[in-house]
Amino acid sequence: METYDNEFTNGEIKVTYDPKICIHAEKCAQGLSDVFRTTVIPWIDLDGAESEKIVAQVKKCPSGALQCSYVKQKVAV
Ligand code: SF4
Numbered sequence: 001m002e003t004y005d006n007e008f009t010n011g012e013i014k015v016t017y018d019p020k021i022c023i024h025a026e027k028c029a030q031g032l033s034d035v036f037r038t039t040v041i042p043w044i045d046l047d048g049a050e051s052e053k054i055v056a057q058v059k060k061c062p063s064g065a066l067q068c069s070y071v072k073q074k075v076a077v
Pocket of ligand 1: 022023024025026027028029060062063065066
């Protein structure tokens with residue numbers, strides 16, 4: 001199975017980052033600096049903001065390097 005080093009999840013959403021596409025405009029870091037951190041590894045910390053805010057910021061990525069999707073929750077029966 002292929003794994004991605006640039007895949008992050010908080011259990012609610014999954015964010016992926018493709019460094020080959022990123023144009024380093026830093027819109028993400030300027031918009032949500034507690035999540036998209038330029039000086040720390042791993043550079044994306046999904047505990048830094050609510051999922052809705054992260055999704056909104058990912059949608060502003062001009063290159064499409066950031067993508068996100070909601071993680072399917074298992075429902076207890
Ligand atoms: S907003 Fe997108 S293009 Fe800009 S630095 Fe972040 S990931 Fe790269």
